[in-house]
Amino acid sequence: MKHTASLPDRSMLLIASTIISGIIAYVMILQKNNIESYFVTPVVMFFCFNLYFASAWNVSRVAKIVAFVGVLFIGIPMIGFTNSLYLQVAVTICIFAAMSLGLNVVVGFAGLLDLGYAAFFAVGAYLWAIFGGTQANEFIAGNLFPLNGNLVFIFIPIALFVAAGVGALLGLPVLKVKGDYLAIITLGLGEVIRVLANNLNKPINITNGSQGVRIAPNPETSPLAFITVPLSEATGIPFFQMQLTMYYVLVLLVVLAVVIFTSRLDNSRIGRAWVAMREDEVAAQAMGIPLVRTKLIAFATGASFAGAMGVLYAAVIGFINPNDFNFERSTQILAMVVLGGLGSIPGVIFGAAIVVSLNQLVLVEISRVIGLLNLPPRFDPTQYQQLIYGVILISMMIVRPKGLIPAKRNPAKLENLEHGELAKGVK
Amino acid sequence: MSAELFFGLLPITVVDGLSIGLMYAMIALGYTMVYGVLEFINFAHSEIFMVGAVVGVELLVNLLVPTGLHPLFQLVIAIVVAAAVAGALAVAIERVAYRPLRVRNAPKLVPLISAIGMSLLLIDVMRLILNPANPNRPFPTAGSYDFFSQQLDLGFVAINFKTITVFVVVMLMLAGLVYLVNYTNLGRAIRAVAQDQSTSSLMGINVSNIIVLTFFIGGALGGVAGVLYALKYGVASPVMGFIPGLKAFTAAVLGGIGSIPGAVVGGLILGLLETLAGTYLPLMTQDQIGTEYKDIVAFGLLIAILIFKPAGLLGKAVAEKV
Numbered sequence: 001m002k003h004t005a006s007l008p009d010r011s012m013l014l015i016a017s018t019i020i021s022g023i024i025a026y027v028m029i030l031q032k033n034n035i036e037s038y039f040v041t042p043v044v045m046f047f048c049f050n051l052y053f054a055s056a057w058n059v060s061r062v063a064k065i066v067a068f069v070g071v072l073f074i075g076i077p078m079i080g081f082t083n084s085l086y087l088q089v090a091v092t093i094c095i096f097a098a099m100s101l102g103l104n105v106v107v108g109f110a111g112l113l114d115l116g117y118a119a120f121f122a123v124g125a126y127l128w129a130i131f132g133g134t135q136a137n138e139f140i141a142g143n144l145f146p147l148n149g150n151l152v153f154i155f156i157p158i159a160l161f162v163a164a165g166v167g168a169l170l171g172l173p174v175l176k177v178k179g180d181y182l183a184i185i186t187l188g189l190g191e192v193i194r195v196l197a198n199n200l201n202k203p204i205n206i207t208n209g210s211q212g213v214r215i216a217p218n219p220e221t222s223p224l225a226f227i228t229v230p231l232s233e234a235t236g237i238p239f240f241q242m243q244l245t246m247y248y249v250l251v252l253l254v255v256l257a258v259v260i261f262t263s264r265l266d267n268s269r270i271g272r273a274w275v276a277m278r279e280d281e282v283a284a285q286a287m288g289i290p291l292v293r294t295k296l297i298a299f300a301t302g303a304s305f306a307g308a309m310g311v312l313y314a315a316v317i318g319f320i321n322p323n324d325f326n327f328e329r330s331t332q333i334l335a336m337v338v339l340g341g342l343g344s345i346p347g348v349i350f351g352a353a354i355v356v357s358l359n360q361l362v363l364v365e366i367s368r369v370i371g372l373l374n375l376p377p378r379f380d381p382t383q384y385q386q387l388i389y390g391v392i393l394i395s396m397m398i399v400r401p402k403g404l405i406p407a408k409r410n411p412a413k414l415e416n417l418e419h420g421e422l423a424k425g426v427k
Numbered sequence: 428m429s430a431e432l433f434f435g436l437l438p439i440t441v442v443d444g445l446s447i448g449l450m451y452a453m454i455a456l457g458y459t460m461v462y463g464v465l466e467f468i469n470f471a472h473s474e475i476f477m478v479g480a481v482v483g484v485e486l487l488v489n490l491l492v493p494t495g496l497h498p499l500f501q502l503v504i505a506i507v508v509a510a511a512v513a514g515a516l517a518v519a520i521e522r523v524a525y526r527p528l529r530v531r532n533a534p535k536l537v538p539l540i541s542a543i544g545m546s547l548l549l550i551d552v553m554r555l556i557l558n559p560a561n562p563n564r565p566f567p568t569a570g571s572y573d574f575f576s577q578q579l580d581l582g583f584v585a586i587n588f589k590t591i592t593v594f595v596v597v598m599l600m601l602a603g604l605v606y607l608v609n610y611t612n613l614g615r616a617i618r619a620v621a622q623d624q625s626t627s628s629l630m631g632i633n634v635s636n637i638i639v640l641t642f643f644i645g646g647a648l649g650g651v652a653g654v655l656y657a658l659k660y661g662v663a664s665p666v667m668g669f670i671p672g673l674k675a676f677t678a679a680v681l682g683g684i685g686s687i688p689g690a691v692v693g694g695l696i697l698g699l700l701e702t703l704a705g706t707y708l709p710l711m712t713q714d715q716i717g718t719e720y721k722d723i724v725a726f727g728l729l730i731a732i733l734i735f736k737p738a739g740l741l742g743k744a745v746a747e748k749v
Contacts, residue, residue, distance in 0.1 A: 113539050173734040180468050181733060183539055184676050188726035191673065195719050203715040279534075327669065331547055338540060378558050387551035393544025397537050398527050 011063035014054060018070040021046050025078035040083045047071045047079075055346065072252060077245045081237060087244055089360050094251035095313055097352040098258045100336040101345065102305025105262060107334070108343035108407070109271060110298035111278030112175075113183040116190030117333050120303040122197060122325035123166055124159035124310020126207060128152060129320050133215035138205040146215065149223035152315045156308045163307020164300040171299040175292050190330055197322035212321025215314065219243075223315050224250065247316045254312065255349070258305065263345055265301070274298055275343075328386055335389040338396050341403020350405055355392075359385060432710070438584035440706045441699065446590045446659065448698020449597040453652035454675030455682070455690035456604065457517075457645030463621040463685035464641045465529070470542035471520050472649055473672020474549035479513035479650025480663040481553060484564045498571050499592070506596065506654050513650025514643040520545055521642045546668075553665040563664045566657050575658065593655050600651055601691065604644070608687060617641060621685070670722065674701070677729040683742020692740060701725050 024043055053059075054067035080087030099121060106114045130136050132152065136145040174185045201209030219225060219239050224246045232242040265271045273294045276284040285291050314320050332355065340351025359382075367380045381388075396403065454476050461469045483505040491501040524545045528538045554562050568576070575592065578585040608614035619627035620637045628634045656671060657663040678697045682689025705721035732739065 107536070111534070111536055113536055115543065170730075173730055176733075176737070180466075180535070180539070181680065181737075183470075184468065184673070184680075185726075185730065185733070188673060188677070188729060191670070192723050192726050195722050199717050199719050202717075331543065334540070334543070342536075378555065378560060383559050384551045384555065386547040387555070390544040390546070390548030390551065394524050394541050394548065397533075397541040397544065398524070401533060401537055 010057050011060040014050070014057065014059055014063045015066050017046075018050055018067045018075075021050060022070055022075055022078070025075050025082075028082045029078055040079060040086065044079060044086050047075050050075075073249065077248060080245050080248065081241065084241055084244055087248055089357060091244065091248050091251055091316060092360065093353050093356045094248070094255045095309055095316070096333065096336060096356055097349045098251070098255050099306055099309045100333050100340070100348045100352045101255075101258045101262050102302045102309070103333050104302075104337050104343065104345070104348045105265065105274075105305070106298050106302035107337055108341075108348070109266060109278070110274040110295060112295060112298060114186045114299070114302060115183050115327070115330055115334070116186035116188070116193070117302070117306055118325040118327075118329035119186075119190045119193035120163040120167060120306035121310040121313070121329070122193050122322075123163045124307035125314040125320045125324070126197065126213070126310075127159050127162060127307075128155050128311040128314040129213040129215060130206065131155070132315065133213055135206075135208055135213045138208075146218075146221060149218075149221045149225060149315070152223045152311060155311045159307040159311045160304040163310070164304035166307075167300040167303025168296055171296050172292075175295040175299065186330075187327070190325070190327055194322050194326055197325065207322075210322055212319060212324075213314075214319045217318055223247075251312060251316070254309075259345055259349070266343075266345070270294065270297060328389075331386065331389050331393075335392045339392050339404060341405045341407055342401075344403055344405050344407035347403045347405035347407065351403070355389075358388065433707075436706060436710075439586075440702055442584055442586055442590060444699035444702030445695060446593045446698070447702060448678075448695035449593060449691075450652050450656055450659070450694075451671065451675045451678045451698050452691040452694025453597055453600065453648050453655075454671060455679040455694050456687065457649040458676050459679040459682075459684055459687065459690040460617075460641050460645045462679070464617070464638055465525075467525070467535075467538055468542065468676070469517075469525075469642075469645070470539070470672075471524070471545040471549060472517075472645065473668035473675070474546045474553075475513050475517050475520070475646045475668075476649040476653045476656070476672060476675075477663075477665060477668030478516055478549065478553065478653070479509040479646075480653030480657040480667060481557070481564060481665070482512045482650070483509035483654035484566055484657050484663040487567055488564070492567050492570070492572075495571070498574050502592065502654070502658070506651050509650040509654045510647040511650075513653065514647035517642040517646025517649070518639050521639065550665050550668070557665060562666075563662050564657075566661045566663065568661065589659055593659060596651065596655060600648060604648070604687070607644075613640065674725055677725055680729060680739055681732050683739025686739065686741045689739055689741035696740075697725060697728065700728060 021043065024046075028040070028043065050067050050071050054064050054071075076087065076090050080090075099117070103114060103117050106112050106117075131145060131147055132149065132155070133146050137143055170185070170189055171182075174182050197207045198210050200207040207213065217240070219229065222228070222243060224243070228239065228243050228246050231237075231246075232239045235242070237245075273284070273289045276287065277289060277291060277294055281291060284294075336351040336355045337348050338351070339354060340349065341347030363382045363385075367382045370377075370380055454472065457472045457475070458469060461467065461472070486508055487501055487505045491504060494501070524541045525538050528541060557564065566572075575589045576587055578587050579591060606614075608617060616627070616632045616637050617640070619630065619632055620634055620641075624634050627637075652671075653663070653668075656667070674697060675694065678693035679690050680693070681697060682691070682693025701721045701724055704724040705718045708716045708720055708724075709718055
């Protein structure tokens with residue numbers, strides 16, 4: 001707090017740069033037809049710097065809110081109208097950020113290694129893909145489907161509970177035994193769910209097997225159509241672009257909700273129990289923490305997040321197949337959590353952003369260059385994503401096990417204890 | 428299905444199941460020995476198995492087949508080289524990815540994550556080496572390799588020489604391992620380290636060397652299993668390790684992790700049950716439930732064993748070390 005004098009300057013600078021970038025993005029929409037696509041990248045990077053400084057600088061709260069809201073809710077959607085690639089990447093980042101935050105509860109907070117996280121994601125995704133598309137007509141008579149897209153908001157809580165239930169059911173036998181087994185059981189579960197998704201097309205066609213399930217895009221019944229259609233008519237922006245923007249805002253709000261929820265969890269009684277258990281199971285048990293119940297809550301919470309995000313994923317992407325939920329997907333999410341920092345909420349979001357943009361922007365770009373240089377296609381980096389996850393996992397564990405943005409826990413201070421501040425929550 | 432069909436298929440299914448079970452047992456030994464010494468699941472073991480298979484097949488195809496030696500002799504050379512390479516790889520992995528973590532006494536989660544990373548890394552490096560457009564390496568079948576497809580009719584069942592080779596090689600390896608662990612000083616040292624690291628180091632055992640040796644033996648067994656697996660299924664590929672690795676771990680838990688006879692018993696039971704399920708489920712349900720469901724049978728078994736007998740069939744329940 002010594003540099004109080006310099007604080008207003010930085011805050012003003014941040015607000016100013018946010019406004020400037022907003023103006024640039026607006027000009028870009030107006031000049032859409034005259035702008036080359038490569039001009040968009042520096043603007044997006046400018047946005048990212050804004051976000052970075054908003055989180056790294058010690059600026060006033062108002063400036064932070066202006067920067068975050070300005071960039072996330074105004075800047076990026078505006079860029080999306082010019083070039084929808086970045087908006088798609090942003091949507092994917094948000095979906096994966098929310099999922100990694102869920103896995104972070106299991107691995108980061110509670111210290112349980114879950115290697116089949118994609119299974120819960122699959123539960124949610126199939127739930128919506130089957131009932132939100134025409135697939136359910138295969139086994140439910142009456143041609144009732146597809147359901148109205150707005151029912152997705154009812155399916156999100158349903159998937160939340162279904163996935164949590166699957167997680168609890170599976171966790172119950174496993175969590176009683178030593179933690180090492182959990183990793184392998186969840187690995188097996190991931191495989192089981194994939195086998196089921198691949199083979200449940202007979203005797204009754206539930207999952208459509210390896211061909212996957214497609215939700216036909218339909219402007220009238222798609223989620224949020226009641227906002228998207230009038231908005232698209234009023235602004236003249238094509239429907240699907242408007243829809244993508246709406247989805248972006250939706251997933252962004254979901255991430256916000258997940259961040260608030262997990263940070264509240266982290267500072268709650270159960271959050272402290274998780275940390276205690278993670279650090280030393282025996283000591284935690286001696287302090288009266290019921291191990292199985294505490295583990296089960298962590299496991300089911302993480303699973304429920306993945307289930308809910310699965311519904312959103314199916315709704316946004318519109319097509320799923322069993323290979324979307326293989327072991328590679330689980331390790332991808334794990335790599336995001338480990339890269340950002342186990343137990344660190346900003347870290348995990350950061351990790352998701354890095355991994356997704358690496359996959360969808362950087363590697364694609366490198367593979368394009370390789371194509372231009374006529375190098376043999378076996379060096380195309382987009383097919384070696386597992387290699388990248390592997391390197392991330394090993395090197396982070398060896399060099400920086402706490403991740404890029406390590407988790408902060410406020411140590412209990414004696415003076416706080418005396419004032420009874422900490423005691424409030426402990427009871 | 429008719430009783431005739433049921434019993435007609437039974438002998439060959441049992442033989443097949445036992446041979447698969449023996450291979451699972453060989454892989455499971457790698458998990459169980461490392462777990463016995465370090466209490467740590469070496470997730471990269473399934474990829475060591477894969478590397479052994481690929482090395483063996485590549486060696487056969489590129490160097491040994493042109494020599495025109497007897498295929499069994501070629502196979503023995505391939506197995507020895509694959510075992511050496513896989514063992515060396517296991518030691519190298521321990522050195523790079525696990526030892527730095529063990530030295531600084533990291534929490535348990537850390538080496539597990541590092542091991543997962545190693546497994547992913549090895550798969551993709553192997554894909555890069557073999558060319559991802561066509562990463563499968565078929566086991567030689569032409570010419571003198573007809574030998575392995577020939578049937579030996581025992582009256583009640585006809586077994587091909589692939590299966591017989593698997594039986595003989597695994598039995599020899601297991602006998603060698605049992606001798607090493609139970610009747611040599613080295614084996615005694617391994618058992619001592621598994622029981623108590625600090626006390627055994629006080630007794631003059633170089634714990635670090637024993638850990639390296641354990642990784643080497645486990646890796647070599649995995650490599651041999653890899654070559655046999657490629658022989659049995661006719662192909663080696665970078666992604667072949669995942670499912671057998673998972674099954675072998677299930678076998679290790681089934682028998683009681685850390686126990687060497689347990690790994691063998693677990694492997695045999697798992698191989699048998701899974702093959703029976705894979706054969707009879709589709710037959711009994713008129714193909715409504717496919718062969719793929721045998722994987723679910725295996726993991727169902729794993730979950731059941733963890734509920735009812737978490738220490739495994741031959742393992743002893745031990746309290747957590749504090």
